[in-house]
Amino acid sequence: MKEKRIIVQDLRGQICPACLLITLRNLNEQQAGIKGGQAEFHILTDNRHSTTTIPNAVINMGYAVDVRKEHGHYRIVIAQITGGHTPQSQLDGRPA
Amino acid sequence: MLSDPYLLIVVTSAVLGLALGFIMHRADFCVTAMFRDYFLFRDATLLRALLLLMACSMLLFELGRQIGLIRIYPFPLLGAPSLASVLGGALFGVGMVLAGGCVFGTLYKLGSGSLLSAVAFLGMLGGSALYAEFHPAWAAFGKATALPTTGITLPQTLGLNPALLIVPALALASVFIWKWYRADQFTRPAVVDGFIQPGKAALLLSVLGLVSYILIGMPLGITTSYAKLGGILEGLVAPAHVAQLAYFQALPLNYTPPLADTAIQGGPGPALDAIAAIQYPLIVGIVLGAAISALRLGEFRIYYKLPAVQYASALAGGVLVGLAARMTPGCNIWHLWGGIPILANQSLLFLLGLVPGAWLGSRVLARFVIR
Numbered sequence: 001m002k003e004k005r006i007i008v009q010d011l012r013g014q015i016c017p018a019c020l021l022i023t024l025r026n027l028n029e030q031q032a033g034i035k036g037g038q039a040e041f042h043i044l045t046d047n048r049h050s051t052t053t054i055p056n057a058v059i060n061m062g063y064a065v066d067v068r069k070e071h072g073h074y075r076i077v078i079a080q081i082t083g084g085h086t087p088q089s090q091l092d093g094r095p096a
Numbered sequence: 097m098l099s100d101p102y103l104l105i106v107v108t109s110a111v112l113g114l115a116l117g118f119i120m121h122r123a124d125f126c127v128t129a130m131f132r133d134y135f136l137f138r139d140a141t142l143l144r145a146l147l148l149l150m151a152c153s154m155l156l157f158e159l160g161r162q163i164g165l166i167r168i169y170p171f172p173l174l175g176a177p178s179l180a181s182v183l184g185g186a187l188f189g190v191g192m193v194l195a196g197g198c199v200f201g202t203l204y205k206l207g208s209g210s211l212l213s214a215v216a217f218l219g220m221l222g223g224s225a226l227y228a229e230f231h232p233a234w235a236a237f238g239k240a241t242a243l244p245t246t247g248i249t250l251p252q253t254l255g256l257n258p259a260l261l262i263v264p265a266l267a268l269a270s271v272f273i274w275k276w277y278r279a280d281q282f283t284r285p286a287v288v289d290g291f292i293q294p295g296k297a298a299l300l301l302s303v304l305g306l307v308s309y310i311l312i313g314m315p316l317g318i319t320t321s322y323a324k325l326g327g328i329l330e331g332l333v334a335p336a337h338v339a340q341l342a343y344f345q346a347l348p349l350n351y352t353p354p355l356a357d358t359a360i361q362g363g364p365g366p367a368l369d370a371i372a373a374i375q376y377p378l379i380v381g382i383v384l385g386a387a388i389s390a391l392r393l394g395e396f397r398i399y400y401k402l403p404a405v406q407y408a409s410a411l412a413g414g415v416l417v418g419l420a421a422r423m424t425p426g427c428n429i430w431h432l433w434g435g436i437p438i439l440a441n442q443s444l445l446f447l448l449g450l451v452p453g454a455w456l457g458s459r460v461l462a463r464f465v466i467r
Contacts (some may be wrong), residue, residue, distance in 0.1 A: 012398025015196040015212055015406045016129060017136065018466045046209075046397055049124040049289045061250045072397040074288065083284065 019043060019050035019076075027078065030058040031054065034063065034080060041078040042052045044070075050073050051076065062080060100354030102373045103289045108311045109374055112304050113381015114388070116316070118232025119304075120204040121386040122290050123297035127428055128192045128201050131454035144276050145294035151269040153304035153315075154437035158262045160306060161330065169258075170438055171314035172351045177347035177441035179241035180234065184424030185431075185446035189453020191416025192428065193461050194409045198317055199417060199427040202434070203379060209398045212410040219414020223269055224319065225326030225421035225460075226415065227342035228364070234423055243441070250439040261439055289393050303400025305433050312374055313353045320422035323364035326418065331366060336387065338366075352427060364422075409465040413457075 007030060011019045023043055033039035043054065052073050055065040058078050066077040107320065130142040160166035192198040195216035197205050202220065205213035227234070247253035252262050276282060282295025292300075307316045323343070331338040339342060348361040349370050362370030390396040421427045424446050426435070431450075435443025 012397070013211060014127070015402075015409060015461075015465065017132065018406070020137065020467045021462060031269070046395065046399065047124075048121075048288045048395075049126065049129060053133070053137070055285070055287070056139075063178045069289065072395055076446050077128070 002038070005033065005036070005077045006042055007039055007043045008044065012045045016049065017053070017057055019045045019047055022079070023054055024057065027061065027063070034078060036081040036096050037082075043076040043078070045076065048074075050074075054078075064070060081086050099284060101353045101358065101360055104355060105353060105370075105373045106377050107314055108308070110377035112308055113378040115304055115386040116200070116301070117204050117207055117382035118389045119297050119300050121208055121389040123292040123294055125297045125301065126200050126201045127432070128196070131189070131451070132458045132461070133194050135455045135458040140385075141281065142174065142294055145298040146280065148224045148273055148295060149298035149302050150432060151266060152272060152299055153305050153433055154262060154269075155266055156306040156310060158258060160310060161258070164357055165310050167314045167354060168351065170343070170440060171309065171434065172349055172437060173314065173317070173320075173426070174440050174442055175246045176248070177445050178238045180440045181424050181445040182237035182449040185419045185449025186453035187449075188420035188424065188428060188446075188462070189450040189455070190457040191327050191413045191420055193413065193454055193457030194195075195413025195417055196410055196464065198429065199322070199421065200316075200382065202414070203382040204386035206373070207383040208390035209396045211400050212399055212406060215407055216410040216414035219411040220418035220421070221320050221326040223326075223331045223415035223418020223420075224323040224422055225418075227323065227419050227423065228327065231341070231343035231422070240399060245441070247250045248440060248442070250441055250444070253441060256369045261464075262332065264411065265439075275377025284440070288388070298385055301331055301433070309434075311354060313351060314374075315430065317426060317430035317434065318375045318379055319425070319427045320362075320364050320371050321429070322418055323422055324366060325369060328366045333343055333454075358467065367435065393401060393447070394457070401467075405465055405467070409461065410441045414448065
């Protein structure tokens, strides 16, 4: 089985709303790979605001999203919606 | 009566600053984002919180005035409405979006380790000092374009009891607020640690504004001291030049604070005066409050490998904000959280300029800065 490609965009420290704008632009380019399950898009951000604006936007675009807290920043994972996966429920809980 | 009016002012400002910085960081209560996100993404969640804050402040200030807790009405430093306030508002709108935050927003982001906000802060000091170079000409422009009205607030201009305008305005706002509350539109998914919902933050911040008005005699504001700090820094390299600038000699603040029996004065000059007593502790408090919040969450980090264009944008935006805050005069927090709740004419004109300015700034940011 072919390994999933992880595209990481490190936007820590950048001006607002770089995270959302750059995410939206990248998703347009990588749409086929992510929705087809061959790729995942990861955003590293220290911007608390982006952890709600990005999930709100990409869920409406038909992606699954998960927000995880790492060392001093957040990792937002955008991926294909899989069976039994309810994206909104991830937003209602706390980060893993 | 207090023998030392400065003690209450300094302590109140410091405590308010700490609380402001903490709440604004936890809620990421960025007034710039409120306008910018609406123009770029049609996301009005934060804008609704801003309207809630303004309506709540309007209610609290009017109640405070009616029961005698607020005795200084309108508060000091508000001037006559003129075209200068509209143009200042527009420039402020462009600048705050390019800087990545307004004057208060920059401080709480700076407290959480944002290097771009530090650059924007320095730009604001520079812009404030730059204003002193053309203050006499701009003041003359403001006088020449002043509206042919009297009174600082709309009720004064119309010769009405403030309640006659405040009550209908609040009734109208209540209809929208109730609708948004029922639709759960003041909340966002609580994804981050220690999150304070925007609606709750708006209510808390309006209470802090009331405390400031009651104990200090005016709502929250900090930008005159940016001119002070900018002038002090400029004075290190060109002391003779700074000393001869008329702007740094002015003392626009001259009032008797609540619970005091003597008047105190202050202005943009370098002296440790009433402006310094009110605003320096607030500035330091906001930065510290945000730093405490970020450190407790383990989110205080400094990132410096950032695109050069973003450094340039933060600096240019900061300079514009600093200039605009002197040209108006006053910043968005002063006018939106303080002036509009009492229907100050100058604040209404500032908002008239701020909205198209923020729209233009959003377009420039999305087109040229974020790539």
